[in-house]
Amino acid sequence: MAEEASAPASATSADVARLAGVSRATVSFVLNDTQGHRVSEGTRARVLAAAAQLGYVPNAAARSLRAGRSNLVLMPASVSAVGRLVSEWVDDLVSELERHGYTTVMHAGRFDDPLEAARAWAELRPAAVLSLDGDRLTPQTAEVLRRAGVRGMLAFASHPVDGVHTIAFDHASVGATATRHLIDRGRTRIGVVIPSERGLDTLARPRLAGAEQVAARHPVTVTPVELAYTRESATALARRWRELGLDGVFAYNDEYAALLMHALLAEGIPVPDEVAVVGCDDLVLSALQRPALTSVALELPSAASVADALHALVARGTAPGVPGIEPALVHRQSS
Amino acid sequence: MAEEASAPASATSADVARLAGVSRATVSFVLNDTQGHRVSEGTRARVLAAAAQLGYVPNAAARSLRAGRSNLVLMPASVSAVGRLVSEWVDDLVSELERHGYTTVMHAGRFDDPLEAARAWAELRPAAVLSLDGDRLTPQTAEVLRRAGVRGMLAFASHPVDGVHTIAFDHASVGATATRHLIDRGRTRIGVVIPSERGLDTLARPRLAGAEQVAARHPVTVTPVELAYTRESATALARRWRELGLDGVFAYNDEYAALLMHALLAEGIPVPDEVAVVGCDDLVLSALQRPALTSVALELPSAASVADALHALVARGTAPGVPGIEPALVHRQSS
Numbered sequence: 118m119a120e121e122a123s124a125p126a127s128a129t130s131a132d133v134a135r136l137a138g139v140s141r142a143t144v145s146f147v148l149n150d151t152q153g154h155r156v157s158e159g160t161r162a163r164v165l166a167a168a169a170q171l172g173y174v175p176n177a178a179a180r181s182l183r184a185g186r187s188n189l190v191l192m193p194a195s196v197s198a199v200g201r202l203v204s205e206w207v208d209d210l211v212s213e214l215e216r217h218g219y220t221t222v223m224h225a226g227r228f229d230d231p232l233e234a235a236r237a238w239a240e241l242r243p244a245a246v247l248s249l250d251g252d253r254l255t256p257q258t259a260e261v262l263r264r265a266g267v268r269g270m271l272a273f274a275s276h277p278v279d280g281v282h283t284i285a286f287d288h289a290s291v292g293a294t295a296t297r298h299l300i301d302r303g304r305t306r307i308g309v310v311i312p313s314e315r316g317l318d319t320l321a322r323p324r325l326a327g328a329e330q331v332a333a334r335h336p337v338t339v340t341p342v343e344l345a346y347t348r349e350s351a352t353a354l355a356r357r358w359r360e361l362g363l364d365g366v367f368a369y370n371d372e373y374a375a376l377l378m379h380a381l382l383a384e385g386i387p388v389p390d391e392v393a394v395v396g397c398d399d400l401v402l403s404a405l406q407r408p409a410l411t412s413v414a415l416e417l418p419s420a421a422s423v424a425d426a427l428h429a430l431v432a433r434g435t436a437p438g439v440p441g442i443e444p445a446l447v448h449r450q451s452s
Numbered sequence: 453m454a455e456e457a458s459a460p461a462s463a464t465s466a467d468v469a470r471l472a473g474v475s476r477a478t479v480s481f482v483l484n485d486t487q488g489h490r491v492s493e494g495t496r497a498r499v500l501a502a503a504a505q506l507g508y509v510p511n512a513a514a515r516s517l518r519a520g521r522s523n524l525v526l527m528p529a530s531v532s533a534v535g536r537l538v539s540e541w542v543d544d545l546v547s548e549l550e551r552h553g554y555t556t557v558m559h560a561g562r563f564d565d566p567l568e569a570a571r572a573w574a575e576l577r578p579a580a581v582l583s584l585d586g587d588r589l590t591p592q593t594a595e596v597l598r599r600a601g602v603r604g605m606l607a608f609a610s611h612p613v614d615g616v617h618t619i620a621f622d623h624a625s626v627g628a629t630a631t632r633h634l635i636d637r638g639r640t641r642i643g644v645v646i647p648s649e650r651g652l653d654t655l656a657r658p659r660l661a662g663a664e665q666v667a668a669r670h671p672v673t674v675t676p677v678e679l680a681y682t683r684e685s686a687t688a689l690a691r692r693w694r695e696l697g698l699d700g701v702f703a704y705n706d707e708y709a710a711l712l713m714h715a716l717l718a719e720g721i722p723v724p725d726e727v728a729v730v731g732c733d734d735l736v737l738s739a740l741q742r743p744a745l746t747s748v749a750l751e752l753p754s755a756a757s758v759a760d761a762l763h764a765l766v767a768r769g770t771a772p773g774v775p776g777i778e779p780a781l782v783h784r785q786s787s
Contacts, residue, residue, distance in 0.1 A: 173599075189576075191557075208650070211560045220572065222526075222557035225546045237555065241524075315543070348736055372737070379740035401683055402707070405714035407742065 130173065137167035144168075190214055190221040190269075190427065191243035193234065193253065203249065206417050210247075213424030219244065235261040244431050245269030247423075250319050254281050269430035271423070273442065275323060282430055284418060285441025288320055292327030294413050294444040295367035295395045296339070302393050302452050304365030305337045310373050313345040321369055324397075328367060342366070344373055351380035358386055364393065365452070371396035371403045371412050378410065378451060393452035397444075408450035415442050465508065472502035479503075525549055525556040525604075525762065526578035528569065528588065538584065541752050545582075548759030554579065570596040579766045580604030582758075585654050589616050604765030606758070608777065610658060617765055619753060620776025623655055627662030629748050629779040630702035630730045631674070637728050637787050639700030640672045645708050648680040656704055659732075663702060677701070679708055686715035693721055699728065700787070706731035706738045706747050713745065713786060728787035732779075743785035750777050 130148070134141045139160060146156050147164040156164075167173075192207070211221045224241070228234035235258035238246055246267055248254050254272045259280040262270060272278065273286040292309065299307050309325045311318060325341055332339045340363060344350055358381060368374035374396030378388050388394050388408055396403060399414035418439050429436035465483070469476045474495060481491050482499040491499075502508075527542070546556045559576070563569035570593035573581055581602055583589050589607045594615040597605060607613065608621040627644065634642050644660045646653060660676055667674045675698060679685055693716060703709035709731030713723050723729050723743055731738060734749035753774050764771035 205649075208560065215561060220559070220561060220576070222559050222576075224555070224557050225543065226550060226555060240555070241557075314540075346736055348739060375737055376740065379737070383740070401681055402710055402714070404683060405711065405718070 132171055133164065133167045133173045136171060137163040139164060148173075187242050187244050188219050189241060189243040190219045190245045190247060191238050191241055192221060192223045192247050192249070193238060194223055194225065194249050203417075206420055207249075209420035210423055213420045214427065217424060217428040219428070231255055231258050232261060234258065238262065239265030239267065243267055245271065245427050247427060248272040248274075250274075253319065254278055256280065268434065269427050271427050271430060271436075282426060282436055282439075284423070284439045287327075287441075288323035289327030289330065291397055291413055291415070291444045292324035292329075292367060293331045294327075294446055295324075295397065296328040296331040296337075298395060298411070298446050298448070298452065299365035299367065299393055300331070300335055300337055302365065302389075304393050305335075306340070306363045306365070307332065307337060308340050308342045308361065308363040308366040310344045310366065310368040310377065311341050312369050312373060313343050313350070317369070324367070324369065344368075344377060346373065346376065348376075348380070351376045352383070355380040355384040355386065358384070358392070364391065365395075366392060367395045367397075369397065371398050371400040371410060374410055374412070374451075375403065375406055378406065378408075389450065389452050395446075395452050399447050404449065406451070411449045411452040412447050413444045414447050415444055417442060467506055468499065468502045468508045471506060472498040474499060483508075522577050522579050523554050524576060524578040525554045525580045525582060526573050526576055527556060527558045527582050527584070528573060529558055529560065529584050538752075541755055542584075544755035545758055548755045549762065552759060552763040554763075566590055566593050567596060569593065573597065574600030574602065578602055580606065580762050582762060583607040583609075585609075588654065589613055591615065603769065604762050606762050606765060606771075617761060617771055617774075619758070619774045622662075622776075623658035624662030624665065626732055626748055626750070626779045627659035627664075627702060628666045629662075629781055630659075630732065631663040631666040631672075633730060633746070633781050633783070633787065634700035634702065634728055635666070635670055635672055637700070637724075639728050640670075641675070641698045641700070642667065642672060643675050643677045643696065643698040643701040645679045645701065645703040645712065646676050647704050647708060648678050648685070652704070659702070659704065679703075679712060681708065681711065683711075683715070686711045687718070690715040690719040690721065693719070693727070699726065700730075701727060702730045702732075704732065706733050706735040706745060709745055709747070709786075710738065710741055713741065713743075724785065724787050730781075730787050734782050739784065741786070746784045746787040747782050748779045749782050750779055752777060 130141050130144045134144045143156060143160060144164055147161050148168060214221050224238060226237055228237065231253055234253065239262055242265065246262055254270065256279045259270055259278060263280060270280060271282045273284045275287040275289065277283045296307060307328065309328045311321045311325065329339045340361065342354060344354055354377065368377050374394050378394045381388055381392055386392060395411045397413040399412040403410040403412050422439050426436040426439050465476050465479045469479045478491060478495060479499055482496050483503060549556050559573060561572055563572065566588055569588065574597055577600065581597055589605065591614045594605055594613060598615060605615060606617045608619050610622040610624065612618045631642060642663065644663045646656045646660065664674045675696065677689060679689055703712050709729050713729045716723055716727055721727060730746045732748040734747040738745040738747050757774050761771040761774050
């Protein structure tokens, strides 16, 4: 490996071989767990001890070049867009993938152009790409990844995409579920919160579209309202609420819903009497708000089933279907 | 590159060179932005167009082997441990690092053994490792990373570590700040919440130790209380609160504090009259709780200053100091 002059010297597999008194091939067999080569337990222990003593680290880059594939799973997602609901689930998924021998990394780069994003992901030569907001995986980006040797592509997405194993997650149906409930509660002028925070509108826009589809079948209006996740933004919105004249709101998720609800209450606008508020994710804190927050609950498939599907895609190019995410309304006092 | 028989064929730089009518070296100069080689704009445009047409992706693994270093920044952290406060900041940091030409990935693997963790990080051959809870970067793990060619090591940590650029973040002082406040408010039997969720005790234990250090100088007891982030766990804790006989609690962060406070109120235990509650992070929602939540605010250094320091470490092996995180108490109604 060509090191820059200023880079510290790393132990090589040759150093390990010399210290253990074995060939480099044996070092490689032991450290890469190569199948079909028999190495005695004594030799194996000597090699591992020598590698530990020298601080030798097998190079994933070299290994990836040799094998033509890596054990890397890339998850494109900004940390702030992974909400409270999903973060524990992502931790579980990482554990399940570790069980299958994969290393998972989250890639948080922001790209306006999906093809540019796919090229950045492809540069890391992952074995698989798993997208939580999968409408970013288009047939074109899937093709870039496929050409780069990515073997497993799995996405939560509203529609099937060629070459991508899709787990159904239709954000429009989330917005529709909230809106149907607000209409059932007699509301006719419905606001839909669009968070100003970057990265969230890929989820918020289809939720708004779902609300609009339901409203179109009723004498009901839908008005998008922008809200940043700050007290200042929530207070400003609450102060012009009566100009907007909205009697119900689907507030993107429970965090934005709680923020807006408290700002409305602070401005003397009663919830639910004057405005019914609905969130999403059914977070732990939502039932504890006063008034307790109505929410759209999302049941996620088990992390193990998703990890199994991803591994099947990498190993065999095909995987059984995984049940999609179904929204369900949890009615509480805020609506 | 050795491909497995079943892997899809990828376009190579030779294919790009053929289509653009230039040498492979020229393709390499253009696509790797190699310094000190002049390529005309016309040639450059031809190479880029050919690469785009063929869906050619330069291989980060090959590039890393050639150059002896990568442009990868590895951030070891589980997604669920990165709270609401930090997640936006992490997004900013990723943007700032992108500005310097780095790709940042979060590595969420859990390791009981810090050396095993360091070896897993080193396998990805990153240019830099940035640890948010840096007490995981010991002199031994730093040595493993250094030998693997990692040039920048930066950590938020309570104490300086040899070979690691440290930004001071002393969790003990967070616990101490909360405890001093509770003592000022006349509380003498103080609980400190330890979250049951994995990955959080590396932060919670030093916070507890800081509380104990302050309490030791007063006629005050400190009792660790375990709490999972679920309504069931909070209700169970609230129901045995009077057996515990605690009149104040530092609840790890604002999310656990809000959860516990609402559970106490639901069990008829008045806050702050019977129990004073203090959180941490001064989240947006905390001032909107009823009663409004007292919190320890943490001022983070700018993402740009941290990105600049990391780049300086990679490029020059040395960087100017970055101001540490100082806790500051924000007093509200819950205490």
